[in-house]
Amino acid sequence: MTPTTQKALLVVSKGANFVLATRPVPKPGPRQVLIKVESVALNPLDWAVTTRGLLMKSFPSVGGSDGAGTIEGLGEGATGVQKGDRVLFQCLDYTSDRGAFQQYAIADAHRISKIPSNLSFDEAATVPLGLATAAVGLYAPKAPMGGAALTPPWVEGGKDKYKDQPALVTGGSSSVGQFGEVTCSLMSHKAPTHIQSLNSPAIQLLKLSGFNPIISTSSARNFDYVRVAGATHVIDYHTTPYASLRAAVEKITSAPIPVIYDAISSEDSQRACWDILAPNGAIVVTTGMRQPVVGKPGEDAEDGKHLARVYGSVDIVKDVEFGNQLHASLTGLLESGALKPNKVEILSNGLAGVLDGVARFGRGEVSGVKLVAHVDATP
Numbered sequence: 001m002t003p004t005t006q007k008a009l010l011v012v013s014k015g016a017n018f019v020l021a022t023r024p025v026p027k028p029g030p031r032q033v034l035i036k037v038e039s040v041a042l043n044p045l046d047w048a049v050t051t052r053g054l055l056m057k058s059f060p061s062v063g064g065s066d067g068a069g070t071i072e073g074l075g076e077g078a079t080g081v082q083k084g085d086r087v088l089f090q091c092l093d094y095t096s097d098r099g100a101f102q103q104y105a106i107a108d109a110h111r112i113s114k115i116p117s118n119l120s121f122d123e124a125a126t127v128p129l130g131l132a133t134a135a136v137g138l139y140a141p142k143a144p145m146g147g148a149a150l151t152p153p154w155v156e157g158g159k160d161k162y163k164d165q166p167a168l169v170t171g172g173s174s175s176v177g178q179f180g181e182v183t184c185s186l187m188s189h190k191a192p193t194h195i196q197s198l199n200s201p202a203i204q205l206l207k208l209s210g211f212n213p214i215i216s217t218s219s220a221r222n223f224d225y226v227r228v229a230g231a232t233h234v235i236d237y238h239t240t241p242y243a244s245l246r247a248a249v250e251k252i253t254s255a256p257i258p259v260i261y262d263a264i265s266s267e268d269s270q271r272a273c274w275d276i277l278a279p280n281g282a283i284v285v286t287t288g289m290r291q292p293v294v295g296k297p298g299e300d301a302e303d304g305k306h307l308a309r310v311y312g313s314v315d316i317v318k319d320v321e322f323g324n325q326l327h328a329s330l331t332g333l334l335e336s337g338a339l340k341p342n343k344v345e346i347l348s349n350g351l352a353g354v355l356d357g358v359a360r361f362g363r364g365e366v367s368g369v370k371l372v373a374h375v376d377a378t379p
Helices: 042-054 122-124 128-139 180-186 199-208 221-229 242-252 267-276 320-336 353-361
Strands: 005-011 018-024 030-041 068-073 086-090 104-108 113-114 167-170 216-217 233-236 257-262 277-285 306-309 344-347 370-375
Touching: 005 113, 018 353, 030 086, 068 104, 068 128, 068 257, 068 353, 086 104, 086 122, 086 128, 113 167, 113 267, 113 320, 128 257, 128 320, 167 199, 167 267, 180 306, 199 216, 199 221, 199 257, 216 221, 216 242, 221 233, 221 277, 233 242, 257 267, 267 277, 344 353, 353 370
Parallel strands: 167 216, 167 257, 216 233, 257 277, 277 306, 344 370
Antiparallel strands: 005 018, 030 068, 030 104, 030 370, 068 086, 086 113
16 A cells, blocks of 8 residues: 655755655646656756755755656556556656655656666666756757757667768766756866766767767776767867867768767867867757857757757657657667666665765766665665
8 A cells, every 4th residue: 555655855945955854645647657766866966956956946845857666556547557567757847746856756657668677776767867868969859948850769760860970979978967067067166077977878879870980088987888888989088178179080080070969068068069060060068057158059050050958858848749759669779778777876875875975976976877776775
């Protein structure tokens, strides 16, 4: 029997840290499901949520974007799923009933994906936000907060559609998290400009689309992983400044670069990538709430260069069918290994351990893993 109350991490006021408390278990409305949350993944965004109240509409509120668990209950009209299904989900709008950092959360039935048997709850929880940010940026329709409008590899004729066209990804070992760069800019000066979490969804998607070569920047210690994800060439961003990036790319290919995913999106990286981008090409930036310093979001420049300013949720995309297709295809992509989850580090102490994980983001101490907590684990 589903309990009436549950443990949850609450942000009680703007700028306050998470507090472990109790709140009612929500009930699913029409076309919604209630999920018993097993695993939750942390993102740099969680640091900004607590220190700046970013995205919170009211207080107290439950945080957490990414989760995985089992369907506990169905609202009227919820189709395509059933009680007991293992699913992954992303918090839609940071209302308390939908936050991932609690034992039971609400999600829309058409905005969850079943977890294939080859993935654990821990692995599945690492997928939603990073994948959404990469997928929206590359394939969503053009809009002020949209994508580059490439043909997705999960639709008919999309796989390998861009065969042997070159592409560039800055920050190839990034999980391409929503507001990742704006989070860094809010942190102390000791925080790195690039918070890494191995997954490289943008590289994986570009590989599915047939791009080749796929050139990426990364730290030297993550070269091997970035290559496994699909990059054919990797440039060490510690030894190659952005002022020299174009020359480094031209040593690899003389072909024009039609697509660039700038997961770093610092001012320097944006300017370097805009300079490298071919006329009529598209660049995706992850500037979050900051305005880009090149181009105009959602519009083409005089030479046809298009700037896509991405937001890490398919629910923001006006084309509802785009999100439906992605979620409908995701289970198969994960089951086949075409898309792979992040490397996981399990936090101790359940939900209480999220507090330490978020603090580690603030200190710039997270690199090469996705932090995951088991919701029901006891301190």
